[in-house]
Amino acid sequence: MSGDNDLIKLYSGRILALAADMPRTDPLANPDATVKKRSPLCGSTVTVEIKLVDGQISEYGQDVKACALGQAAASVVGANVIGLTRAEVEQARDALKDMLKKDGPAPASPFDDLEVLRPARDYKNRHASILLALDATVEAIDQAEQSACA
Template sequence: MSGDNDLIKLYSQRILALTADMPRTERLSDPDATVKKRSPLCGSTVTVDLKMADGRVVDYGQDVKACALGQAAASVVGAAIVGCTADQIAQARDELRAMLKSDGPTPSAPFEELEVLRPAAAYKNRHASILLTLDAASEAAHQAEAAQSA
């Protein structure tokens, strides 16, 4: 039964609050890039749209079909991503992966609120869902940059 208690603790009030108040859930009508990612393990799916100008995200939209942990990650990303460069997004993705997989440090600002997901490190089957939004956003930002420089 202690495993069940640990899982209940994982879904903290803060994580549940993030899922209830996810920003930027409207898809963009004219994005510079759109990327859809799916976790084969759990079936979570995230689609992100973004617009970039002068090397920074100026608009962002997301459609998230994921567990509460994936939704919480998407909520943090949606609140923090506007104004970021493609490199900052990739760095946040790499830092989140390291935090979950090897007890790395909390992701850098403006993504530091992802710290709330640190307890999920013990649940490897949840990592893919948690990483989906930053994986998709990083790919989309790099696609948008490449298209704008072509």
């Protein structure tokens, strides 16, 4: 039963507030790329649409069907991703992964609010859901850049 109590504590008020305030949920008209990612372990999904201008994200839309942890991560991503490049998004994704798997530092600004997810490091089955938004965003940038070169 103490495991259940620990899991309940994981869903802090800040995580639930982020999950409840999801930005950029409107679909984009004519996105440069659309990527849907799914966590096979829990079934969470995140669909990301982007537009790129000069290598930077100019528009972003997301459809998030995930646990509160995945929603909180997507909320932080959606609130901060406009104007960023692939390198900046990859850096945030890699830092989040290190924070969860190796107890590394939280991602740097503008993604430093992802620190709220640090307690999830002990719940490996939640990591994939937390990483979905950044994983999908990196893949969408890849697709958009490939389409622009074609």
